[in-house]
Amino acid sequence: MKKIAVIGQGYVGLPLALAFAPHTQVLGFDIDEARVGELNSAIDRTKEADQETLKATLQLHAESAGARGYAASSSEEDLRAFSIYIVTVPTPIDEFNAPDLRPLRAATRMLGKVLKQGDIVIYESTVYPGCTEEVCVPILEQESGLQFNTDFFAGYSPERINPGDKVNTLTTIKKVTSGSTPEIALAIDGLYKTIITAGTHLAPSIKVAEASKAIENAQRDVNISFVNELALIFDRVGIDTQDVLKAAGTKFNFLPYKPGLVGGHCISVDPYYLAHKAVQLGYHPNVILSGRRVNDSVAEFIASKVVKLMIRKDIAVKGSRALILGVTFKENCPDTRNTKVMDLFNALQDFGVEVDLVDPWADANAFWLEYAVNLISLENAMNGNAYDSIILAVSHQEFLSIDLSALVKEKAVVFDIKGVLDRSLVDARL
Template structure:
């Protein structure tokens, strides 16, 4: 009888644990004690699962911070974050520590499956040695490994974990089959068994690298068209009438995947002596968009005879995508930081964000009160995230909280008559 342990109960781990709990006995492990306590009380602050969904699997899942509670599992699935450091280098600390911890409870014939995004080789070259050292056992003799990259889309209630086709891989052919069958038992969309763990690792990291490069192209086009006085969105709509045109919109590239994963691939490429100029160039373009938007806002204010120092600017939305509380690697803060460099007073409002949660991701405070319910006036308003609440705002709404000659900066293309649109 399989008992599955999910290590890491964030946006990836919790939905996966709940999906497995419908068919197996599951223990969800996380080092964040408040998180575990909330889940035991049927509350998920990521909003990926509601109370009803948590209650549904309550009898077959245990949430814990205690290592003793995971000792009797025979399949360990690691879903911890794989961030980058301040120099854009992979930070494998969560993976290493998770592997060391699992190694202390590893038993004969156990399988450890990694879902975290990494560069090709991490599972077998970084994680496996940690498992062997901590357990005293031999890889592919006493214990085995698999890799099945996560494809969670935070906030998406349609493409949930079981409805997204899953790549699987194992450390030998028999384990590859076993890992594939395990995921097939819950993934209704089916699986794709990769030829090796490295192939599966590479497939995952290029999924988001491809999107990053494509978005960078559109962002660069937006910068070019802006200097020409052409509306980029009008250009895209026209070009998209061709059947094979990839329709993407310009914007900020943040989040836990697209803005991070390419650095895992470029790190490994450079380590091997290859300079990935296209990928790094795309990263540079996308990372510069926040600064460009802030500068454009300042220029529009100057053109309208508005003071810059001590001006009041409102930023609507701070999450990395719409209708989701996820703040990881949000690039809206780049806009805020740049505006504050000019001496502007910046208020940030986002109805989706837990105010306490913001403190763990960046240093800016968020407004507790809806700005449209106050008497404060703003010299400029930047719509940074396309939350449904913001799509319902009217020209009169914006006018009601603006000083004379209102300036509306629209990053997401949801305002009817903006002063400037990316």
């Protein structure tokens, strides 16, 4: 197997690099020098990599003199020794919900400078259909001076990592593959078959593979928006959404989606990539964008509901204290990228509420750097029974048996977004 460099060592890139490491020499490239230092010391702040596996692949690299195994680097010069480049950099959206391709373009320009005859560049970052060939390939040609599909080749294999999931992992999820020529497509498919035990699906083109990723998360987003809209309706009816879903779920073909805050690096972002391409082609995607509007309104709804409940209990809203339990975008995972809990935090502050945030999974320093907001410890939150309202936003295991009485004043509001707390202890849930 040819030597592989994986560009980006986050939630996607690191597990991928470690999976290939027993088979060939793998370089985990990242521009974050601190991250590279941690990885070379067998420390993974994302908690996606098994520490023993990371140690073993680092040791394999040392014992085999680089013939196999894993090492991390932030040196662009180190990339020149590799023949296959897999790009796993973030593809976020900007403040206007438009694709932000700056990390992707930067990584592509860097690779263009080291590209050689016969090299293959495979993209795993989520993009809109056509992006690889319309945006990335021209950059590679310009920077390298090489000709696409003659001197170098490209492929696309969308990432399907589910952060925090220790059952559905990289190797146990079927992998979609594609390549820029029929021969390269087969070579790329064969490459992934060496590590994906669930098997692969060879798409007929790069655009098809790109589109498959975009619609996976757009479909989930639309389905969740439907139950979120139900929650808004049933709140006005005066019935519990969870009770309705439980009753409807007795039908064999009812899909068990739950209402909630829809954040994270995929579901709340990918639909905008697909919508961007549609608008480019003169079509306004009504369903996709309406789903986004509903899901983006949920935080404001929850904040308003909490305030209304406080007023009913004669709790002064302005100057009151609220505690939000959980800031990551999902349970038992440290990933805070694009968390919609911050929308809830800001909405409550707009009502004059003083808000504290607790999350035992999130890295407090990284959270401060991203959001300029401090996290407090659960122990500090429990000192003084100080809160007028509590919102359970993320169902981390540490929160499931929490003693709410140690956190609230005698008269307080408890809102359970996730529907996991004892109903006798909460005033409302989504």
